[in-house]
Amino acid sequence: MIRAVLDTALRSRAAGTVLVAHSGPGTARPAARAAERSAGQALDLDGNGWDAAPRAGREVALVVLIAATPADLRRVVPDTGTLRAAEAVIAVLRASPQAGRSLPSPPAAGWTDLIDMRVCRSPDGACAYAFSFTDPVEVSEVVGAVARGMASGRGETVATVSEVSADAHRRAVADTAWRRLSAPGSAEGGTGFARPSVADVPAVDERVVNPIGFTRASKPRRGRLVSRGGRWVLEVGRSVRWRVPEDGAVSDVAVARLRDLRSVEVEWGRHSGPLAAAHTVAGLAAAGIPLFAGAAPRWAGGLGGELHGLLRSVRGADLEDELAREEHSIRLRRAALRVHGAVARWRGSVAGALAEPVVSVVLCTRRPEMVGFALRQVARQRGVEVELVLALHGFGLDTPRVRADVAAFRDAGHAAVVFEAGPDAVFGSVLNGAIARASGSLVAKMDDDDWYGPDHLADLVLARRYSGADLVGCATEYHHLEGPDLTVRRLVHSERFADHVTGAALLTDRTVLEEFGGFRPWRSGVDAGLLDDVARAGGSVYRTHGLGCVVRRRTDGHTWRESAGYFLKDPQRHWPGWRPSALLESDPGDAPDGARATTTQGSER
Structure with missing residues (x-):
């Protein structure tokens, strides 16, 4: 059904400029196919952002954004401001815990030029949000509406929570020492490298990676974050449950697949880099996944002292008890969200730091x-x-x-x-x-x-x-x-x-x-x-x-x-x-x- 919606849109917009963008693992190939069918461009948002997108003065008939998960969609919302506008926008999610069950949250002023809006979902968890307008509408406005709908509740500024992570990533990439420290294979961050700080670790978007859905009961299964070919994977028994992305980002889809595990052991082996590894651990902890680990390398200080200590405070056997497991989960999520949550990071980045509400x-x-x-x-x-x-x-x-x-x-x-x-x-x-x-x-x-x-x-x-x-x-x-x-x-x-x-x-x-x-x-x-x-x-x-x-x-x-x-x-x-x-x-x-x-x-x- 989703492919049919996409094909129909691409054919109907053949006369206009079509822009296809993708974000998240596994999205490059479907984006390339869509771009080929429309004779349009395919933008890699994870690598280049929206910099190659058409600038003001070039009309865009259709923008197609293919994201792996809601977390990937929300991460690229601020950058859509570089686009001028489009007559139609389609946001495709390859997987979502709430596939198609959430509706877009339009801006306060509403859309007076909206002709049609469709939400389609597939049995495999994919979903698509398709919009058509009589006159071009800012793409960031439309994609932001979808992102807000994915985190239903009070209104928020998606750009705020997303830009914190983007800013930390840009600063990390700009720093030569961090480029070396984050390189694949530099698992221990050997001598001569600066010890990472909490601010260097990309923030966690708590509106999609959070404890919602935590289950008190679990299956008698333990996961392990282990190194396979220089990259982290999460194994359960002999099977791979989750392959950690190169940037270490944790998505809501990944969290949903891990909820049944009693605990997850972190093995500090080789991975795609210390910055990515800290990002992974902080994200899993923010979601309340019961993690434990042994002695960590120096760079793990970027997790923050409390979170680092909690990982070493228990063993796998301790988490066999249902209540002890839940208590540990709560302590982990507190420590992670209060330090690595996007809103907390944003408040702390303001000169003098913004005070929490009374x-x-x-x-x-x-x-x-x-x-x-x-x-x-x-x-x-x-x-x-x-x-x-x-x-x-x-x-x-x-x-x-x-x-x-x-x-x-x-x-x-x-x-x-x-x-x-x-x-x-x-x-x-x-x-x-x-x-x-x-x-x-x-x-x-x-x-x-x-x-x-x-x-x-x-x-x-x-x-x-x-x-x-x-x-x-x-x-x-x-x-x-x-x-x-x-x-x-x-x-x-x-x-x-x-x-x-x-x-x-x-x-x-x-x-x-x-x-x-x-x-x-x-x-x-x-x-x-x-x-x-x-x-x-x-x-x-x-x-x-x-x-x-x-x-x-x-x-x-x-x-x-x-x-x-x-x-x-x-x-x-x-x-x-x-x-x-x-x-x-x-x-x-x-x-x-x-x-x-x-x-x-x-x-x-």
Whole structure:
């Protein structure tokens, strides 16, 4: 079907100039065939970019862009600005995890001259997006629309995330020492070569290479990144699952093919060059592929100290445990995305570095005795700038211990806004009062009696970035049942778009809340109401992992009225006493009163 669409377009444009471009492995031959049929040009975007494309003043009837994967398509979007315009554009993807399921995201002004738009896909995962216009349209605008559609969610500037990688690549190629260091066969980067830095490694486009699709369960298979003929390949048993491209780029298609593996061992042998190898490892780690390795060569310092250390922190046998495997995956993706993610790299490249958005935590409580505990959960957050908006519902700041708890929080250098709501105010209205007093561009909701790991908010911000969702939250996985003194893990699927996340851990843009008028002014069910509002407006909700949050289940006093028996239904795991994930980094002083302590965390043995 895709070939038929392409052939029809090439025949219909025979009278005009046809430009065929290709990006990614395996695209040169089909591009050459298409160019031959149209008597047009074939441009190698990986080698030459769009420099050989027709400049302003030359009309182009049709532009055909053949990309191996969505990652390859997104990488070449900024350079399409060198083209003037075309009457028709066809973007072909040879493989895509979402083949044909995503629609292009046109610019805000729309396309008033659009005649026809078609999305075709093949059973083998290939897809094509074909556009026809009455008058020529900027090619970068059309290709950018396809690229944005591949990473559905909030709008973004594709050029921003792509140009970071391109800029790092250009700087690396321009440097003579790096050209030698990146040459095939120079695996150890011998003496006399400069040690690479993080900035030298091309950035990872987190909108296509990310943890989305991570599966808790895996097959009992281990992959190995090994050298074959001076190039890295990923072997599973005796078969090659993935041949690493010469530039080391990881695509979403490659990641999807590796999700079933329990782990991947990195063997620091010969490959296409240290720069490419670091690019590969950073990309796989950003996707949450459970990697481990032995002692690395000097050039691996370009990965960053934390990521380098994590690779050596476990062995293959350690990742046989399902929970330990997921915890390691989360640590890897954090380290990789915070250092090698395109947005993080872009922010760091700006003079003085652009600050991360401030997260305003709205926390509403009716229980004076829980204020100190709740403030400690907020105070331990790291990796983000936090402002607390504390809503005291039915009591005042002069209540015994409350003023002292708030003062201690502020004395430790944390920003806090406190307001008092009357006892008759409904819960939703109290939350809206807190939001009205918040100054951050992001708003997160936390509960007063639940436990949160120190990376809880940072993980939500990261998930918002790579998912592009309008609202992100945690899977409702861990619970501590006060009555029977049990820690329960409900096996909820995470790292996916969903219709439900726990109300104890929500994060969204304040503009989203403003659009909906905040939470519904209800006494209960306000979280479900907000999720419903987002869905009705066509927004998206993303559910990240739930290992950094534990919901406290008391014997009474909950708006969600379920007995302890509900949480003991299958599928689940439970342990006596207090047994959170290791990612919670539980403070013994905040453990449940009277709970039996366990000596092992982060294991389901």
